[in-house]
Amino acid sequence: MQSNRPDIQLLVPDAERDASFALSWFERPEGHATLLSMGNAEDEIEPSTLEGEKATLREFLDLEKDNKQMTRMIVVDGKTIGAVWIELFENHGVKPPxxxxxxxxxxxxxxxxxxxxxxxAVDYVKDVLHAPAIYTRHLVSNTIVSNMNKGLGFVEDGEPYSDENGLTWQPIKLELSLG
Ligand SMILES: CC(C)(COP(=O)(O)OP(=O)(O)OC[C@H]1O[C@@H](n2cnc3c(N)ncnc32)[C@H](O)[C@@H]1OP(=O)(O)O)[C@@H](O)C(=O)NCCC(=O)NCCS
Incomplete structure (x- = not known):
């Protein structure tokens, strides 16, 4: 996966490099809201630890080895500021990729x-994986990600539905024109 901007690097996860950054995202006051906006249920959110973040990053590498997920850390100004991941297996009812x-x-x-x-990530799925479509979902309440994905050409893929935690999700998809 190649970044389209010279100021943004997309790097293979590295537990030693990235774990302290990940811990800092979740320890700050906004961290809890970030996890909620991603669709984590309130009662499933546990306090982050450095060892826990390292374990998560190693899990990403194991998933990549098993061809289940490709994760890239987003690095800007020498700081790991986030992550993007392509899931290659059906997860929570969302079709891959x-x-x-x-x-x-x-x-x-x-x-x-x-x-x-x-x-x-869309370019990678289209040009390298040659998949005909990308599926994903977001919380109905997350208007920022909804706006972003609409801007990239994603459209609604059916009606919103509620999960076992009472969270309401909107399935979306992006058809890719191959060739
Ligand atoms: C959602 C998220 C990935 C967006 O990334 P970002 O770098 O902040 O967004 P961008 O600056 O690239 O903006 C892309 C589009 O998102 C929308 N957007 C961004 N910020 C917004 C805001 N505060 N209010 C409404 N829409 C907003 C706009 O449509 C924007 O396009 P535009 O600039 O052409 O208007 C990021 O804010 C984030 O990680 N939030 C917390 C976790 C999360 O919600 N992840 C997604 C879970 S499914």
Missing amino acids: SIHIMIGNPEYRGKGIGASVMQS
Whole structure:
């Protein structure tokens, strides 16, 4: 996956490099809201630890080895500010390939980074994986990601539905013209 902007790097996860940044996203006051906006249920959110973040990053590498997920850390100004991941297996009823993103550091939101990184992931799915479509979902309440994905050409893929935690999701898709 190649970044479309010279100021944004997309790097293979590295537990030693990235874990302290990930911890800082979730320890700051906005961290809880970030996890909620991603669709984590309130009662499932546990306090982050450095070891826990390292374990998550190693899990990303294991998933990549098993060809289940491709994760790239978003690095700007020498700081790991978020992550983008392409899931290659059906997860939570979302067909593969699906793309997910989080700019964990709020200081870097609203600067066009999310849209640029999403476009890089879309380009990868189209040009390297040659998949005919991308599926994903977002909370109905997350208007920012909804606006971003609409801007990239995603359209609604059916009606919103509620999960077992009472969260309401909108399925969306992007048809890719191959060739
Ligand atoms: C959602 C997220 C990835 C967007 O990334 P970003 O870098 O902040 O967004 P960008 O600056 O690239 O903006 C892209 C588009 O998003 C929308 N957007 C961005 N900030 C917005 C805001 N505050 N209000 C409404 N729409 C907004 C706009 O449509 C914007 O396009 P425009 O600039 O042409 O108007 C990022 O804010 C984030 O990670 N938030 C927390 C976690 C999350 O919600 N992840 C997605 C879970 S499905």
